[in-house]
Amino acid sequence: MGSGWKVARIAGIDLAVHPSWLVIAGLLTFSLADAFFPRITPGLTTTQYWLLGAGTAILFFASVLIHEFSHAILARRLGLKVSGITLFIFGGATSIEADSKRPRDEAVIALAGPISSLLLGAALLAVGAVVPQREAQTLFGWLGFINIVLGIFNLVPGYPMDGGRVLRAVLWRIRGDQLTATRQAAIVGRVIGYLMVAGGVFWALRSRDIGSGLWLALVGWFLATAAEQSQAQAGLELSLSGVRVRDAMDLAPATVSPNDSVSDLVSEHMMRGDDRSFLVRHPDGGLAGVVTLSDVRRVPRDAWEGARVTDIMTRYGDLATIGPDEPLVDALRLIQEREVSQLPVIGDEERLPIGLVTRRGIMRLIEARMKLGV
16 A cells, blocks of 8 residues: 555554554544434443544444454465555555465455454454443444454455455466466456445445445445556566566666765766766675665755765665575565665675666566567
């Protein structure tokens, strides 16, 4: 789900909040405090309703985190690297840096979230049935109900939802090809998404509950868009099947010294060629880091002369790198997940780059393969 504000690190997993999450958090709190709780538990003060609404909203998003951490923890147990969890307007998203190696693992990881939501929902409903306070009964009852709805909804077989990932695992097992399974599951996801849009619009037009209808349509639009993006991504990856990083990397990437001034970097390199990213190498050839146009733009113009490349570059320890014999598909995924434009290619000797693979280079290769029909 893109970038967000990192707010915590739990069990070695980064937790981030996307700006869009503030919208749904505010709307949910307002809805609970202004309409739901006053209708179900009359007699409280306005302040009490708002405290109850805010507390319920926080507990709801805590349950969303439990759902996402179920995916993340199981993925790590199966040997996959989890880069983080992001809360956003439609709930949460777990970023796993590689696809599962087996259909069974894909299905198990996908099912972990809905199962946790269903179990949590049942537990909350049970608690709500035994607590004596009316407000607590309402709070636990709402949370239990919404978690069960969340669990069931996520089982809808529309990729990239959890149910769609289970569908992809089944198709992968039947067809024996992960990318083909992804494209087919994404088509189903698009169909379900557009049906939800149509159903939401119909609901909004034929009932008084306009907000719920529009919300269903919005969720459907999001699902259809995400499925379309997944289908396009699968098509790109299919076109790169069998291609290695060495087939697309730049064997003689532009390099600069860590001791060069930012002013020289701009005048001698960026203004005299097409390169916008540079390997930063020590005199012995070892890789110190990477410096890009974006790094320069963060430095005030009047500070260029006094600043050195080493002051603004991304250092080696923070870089994403890749080997020359890795699938080019993995390089493309890593570039997209890290939101960078290039990856240094490291050979047998650590810190000694043998090339640079860029987003532009990968796209150029894909375009050439498509035009040549290979």
